[in-house]
Amino acid sequence: MQNVKDTFYITLRNRLAALNPQRVVMLRGVQRPGILVEEAEAPMSQLPSDVFVLRWTVLNADTQLPSTLTQMTCEIHYATGGTQTNSGLDRGRAMAEMDAELLSILQPASAQKMDYTQTPAAQMETLVFWTAPEFSPLATSRERLMRVVKVNVFAFEEQGE
Amino acid sequence: MMSTATVTNFMALPVVTRRVRAYFAPVNRTNQTPTIFDPSQNAQFPLDVPPAPWIDLGWIEDFARKSASTFSALNTGVPATTQYQVREAVGATVSFRFKTWNKLTMALACGSQHMNLLQPASGSAANGSGAKAMPAVSVQAGSTPTFIALNAGDTANFSAGALVAVDVDYAGQTGFVGSGVSAAYLRSAAAVNNDADYIRRVTFNVARVAQVTPGGLTLAQPLIAGTPANAMKAQPILGFVDREGGSFFQEWSALFVMPGEQGERIFFHYPRLQAMQGAQETNDVLAAPLERVALNASFRALPVTDTNDGEQVVCFRSFLPAPVALV
Numbered sequence: 001m002q003n004v005k006d007t008f009y010i011t012l013r014n015r016l017a018a019l020n021p022q023r024v025v026m027l028r029g030v031q032r033p034g035i036l037v038e039e040a041e042a043p044m045s046q047l048p049s050d051v052f053v054l055r056w057t058v059l060n061a062d063t064q065l066p067s068t069l070t071q072m073t074c075e076i077h078y079a080t081g082g083t084q085t086n087s088g089l090d091r092g093r094a095m096a097e098m099d100a101e102l103l104s105i106l107q108p109a110s111a112q113k114m115d116y117t118q119t120p121a122a123q124m125e126t127l128v129f130w131t132a133p134e135f136s137p138l139a140t141s142r143e144r145l146m147r148v149v150k151v152n153v154f155a156f157e158e159q160g161e
Numbered sequence: 162m163m164s165t166a167t168v169t170n171f172m173a174l175p176v177v178t179r180r181v182r183a184y185f186a187p188v189n190r191t192n193q194t195p196t197i198f199d200p201s202q203n204a205q206f207p208l209d210v211p212p213a214p215w216i217d218l219g220w221i222e223d224f225a226r227k228s229a230s231t232f233s234a235l236n237t238g239v240p241a242t243t244q245y246q247v248r249e250a251v252g253a254t255v256s257f258r259f260k261t262w263n264k265l266t267m268a269l270a271c272g273s274q275h276m277n278l279l280q281p282a283s284g285s286a287a288n289g290s291g292a293k294a295m296p297a298v299s300v301q302a303g304s305t306p307t308f309i310a311l312n313a314g315d316t317a318n319f320s321a322g323a324l325v326a327v328d329v330d331y332a333g334q335t336g337f338v339g340s341g342v343s344a345a346y347l348r349s350a351a352a353v354n355n356d357a358d359y360i361r362r363v364t365f366n367v368a369r370v371a372q373v374t375p376g377g378l379t380l381a382q383p384l385i386a387g388t389p390a391n392a393m394k395a396q397p398i399l400g401f402v403d404r405e406g407g408s409f410f411q412e413w414s415a416l417f418v419m420p421g422e423q424g425e426r427i428f429f430h431y432p433r434l435q436a437m438q439g440a441q442e443t444n445d446v447l448a449a450p451l452e453r454v455a456l457n458a459s460f461r462a463l464p465v466t467d468t469n470d471g472e473q474v475v476c477f478r479s480f481l482p483a484p485v486a487l488v
Contacts, residue, residue, distance in 0.1 A: 064180050064220040065260055071448065131448045152448040 001059070001070055004155040006116040007128045008074060009037050009054055015105035016052070023101070025051045038077075049144060050094065052102065053077040067126075067156040074153055076102060076133075079146040088143050095138065095145045102149060106133055113155060128155045170487045177422040181257070183218040184211050184416040185265055187385075188433060190343035191336065195432035195465055196414040200479035204426060208418060215416060216385070218266055222455065224257040224417065226429060226476075229461075253462040253475045255415075255431060258443055258455040264367050264401060270458035272436035273407030274345050276362050277326045280318070280397040290402050294358045297394035300327060303376075306383035307368075309395050313375045321372050324398045325380075327389050328364040330357045340366045340393070341386030345409050361396050403440050410435045412463070423483035430477040433463035 016023060016033045023034035025048060027041065035052040047053050058073040078098050082091030110129040115122040134150040186196030196214060203212045211217055229252030234243040259266040268275035279294030286292060298315035309327060319325065328340050333350040337343040344363040353359040366389075371381035378395070389395075415434045419427040441457040462475035482488050 064222075066219055129451070131451055152451075154447065154451065 001072065001155075001157075001161070002117075003113055003115050003124065003161060004070065004072060004128050004153060005037070005056060005074075007111055007114050007155075008130070008153050009035070010114070010116065011111040011128075012052070012054075012105050016101065019104055020101055023050065047077055047079060050080050050098070051078065052098070065156075067158065070155055070157060072153045074130075074151045076149040076151065077146070078102070078149075079141075079144045081144045091143070091145050095147065099135070099147070102133065106130070106151065113158070124158055126156045126158060128153060130154065168485070171485050172487055174423060174483060174486050176419070176425055176427060178419040178427070179422070180220050180420075181222075181224040182208055182418045182420075183221045183257070183259075184215040184418070185218050185269065186215045186414040186416070187342045188412045188414055190346075190412060197432055197465075198414070198416045198428070198430045198477075200428050200430070200477075200481070204428065204479065204481050208420065211416075216265065218259065218269075219261050221257045221259055221417075225255070227254045227256075229253055251464065251473060251475060253431070254437065254460065255417075255429070255434070255462065255476075256457075256459040258457055260453075260455055262454075262456060264365060266456055266458075267401055267403060267440075268344075268365065269411055269413055269436065270456040271403035271440040272411070272438055273404060274363055274409045275401060275403045275411070277324075277364065277367060277398040278400045278402055279326065279358055279362055280399060290404065291362065293356075294362075294396060297330070297358060297361060297396040300389045300391065300393045300395055301377070302391060304389045306387050307380045308377055309380065309389060310377040311395065315395075316373050316375065316377065318397055319370055319373050319378055319395075321370055323370045324367060324400070325370055325378060325395050326361040326364055326367045326398045327384055327386075327393050327395050328360045328366050329390070329392050330394060331355070331359040332357075339364045340390070341384070342366075343412070358396065361394065361398075367398060405439045415460070421483060423485065425483040425486070426479075426481045428477070428479040428481075430479070431460070431462045431475065432465040432477075433475075434460040435463060437461040 013033050013035050016035050024031050025034045038053050038055045055075040056072055057075055060071040062069040080091055080094040082088040082094050110127045113124040113126050113128050115124055131152040136148040139146045188195045206212050231249045233247050233249050235245040237244050276290050278291045281292035282295045298311055301310040303310040335347050337346050338360045342365040344365055366384050366386040368380040368382045368384055370378045372379040412433055412435050415431040417429040438459040443455045443457055444452040446452050464473045464475050467474050
């Protein structure tokens with residue numbers, strides 16, 4: 001299942017880097033595309049702004065198939081307060097931009113499953129695929145707008161996984 | 162030495178099961194000889210490794226058996242009372258859904274001939290069940306169920322991951338055709354335009370190619386007909402096609418196993434099943450908009466003679482109790 005999580009994250013990361021190279025985040029002294037996996041970073045009291053944060057929640061498995069079909073829910077959290085230049089008055093526009101970016105990088109809704117525990121990463125046999133995003137209503141917390149998007153990610157378990 | 166171990170037993174327990182597994186074996190259509198499953202000899206087989214020649218069809222869903230046998234009362238006297246019962250008809254049907262799609266499950270569920278989409282010859286006219294095919298190549302000596310020996314020059318049409326059909330040329334014969342499993346019944350050569358590729362178009366003797374070597378094709382799965390005969394030829398295929406319509410009834414020997422949670426097993430063995438509906442599917446929503454597509458299957462059971470007592474029967478139900486249950 002880790003291969004599924006890794007594949008989903010790196011697929012979105014690469015697509016985001018190609019779509020909007022300006023969306024970046026500085027993490028542990030390194031500038032990276034503005035998307036991260038919450039469980040792979042140090043705990044934080046508040047999710048960073050203008051960054052997509054992936055949080056894995058529900059896991060289901062259909063074991064009555066020749067290969068187990070796993071279904072994992074990925075919540076993608078993001079928030080923005082707009083830009084300082086515009087005193088945050090552009091936060092709605094910034095949120096719309098992130099909505100559009102997320103819609104874009106989730107298409108196409110599948111990717112070749114990869115094993116990133118190897119160097120170089122090894123291509124596996126099956127595809128990881130996911131549902132259309134389910135956008136939550138916009139929430140407001142002080143000066144920030146926040147949204148959560150749910151995506152159900154599916155994959156067949158392969159031999160050795 | 163006499164065993165002194167004792168076992169604490171329970172009264173007979175209800176059977177609790179969570180799923181049903183299906184297995185296929187061919188029927189010799191020419192001789193009307195099904196494959197018989199003998200639970201007294203093979204009941205404890207590992208579910209992933211059925212005894213030959215049974216082939217695993219995987220877990221199925223919505224399994225439902227129905228007795229179609231009918232009974233009547235013979236009444237005599239005034240007022241009439243039932244003195245005897247007569248069995249007017251013996252019959253049974255079984256329906257379920259295949260969770261997975263492959264050559265066998267599609268073919269059994271579709272209700273008629275099931276065809277392979279042969280790699281088309283360049284410039285062939287379009288046809289709903291596949292165009293005229295590119296030429297087949299001869300299988301050479303040294304082949305096995307998982308290796309098709311070919312002349313070095315004949316491997317060019319194949320690649321790793323490709324699908325291949327292996328069977329003899331059609332040479333004007335009539336009757337059942339297809340190696341391993343009877344795949345069609347031909348009344349005349351004219352009906353199939355005397356097409357040399359027709360048997361490979363319907364054969365169940367198909368597999369995926371794992372590797373192409375100068376000496377032939379290593380297969381990722383064994384051929385259902387076993388070691389290819391010398392007269393057979395190999396042809397690349399792209400997939401499968403079936404039709405609503407057609408005149409042929411597939412027939413197969415079926416075994417269904419319900420493993421109980423306490424180690425018991427229930428077997429339903431239908432030596433002869435024929436489809437009683439055309440191709441249909443059911444879509445189950447995984448998470449919108451993703452749906453899993455299952456193959457609907459519905460069959461009528463045909464009779465065999467139980468050699469223990471000469472009775473005509475259509476189904477055998479066997480039960481192996483849990484190790485701890487009193488019987």
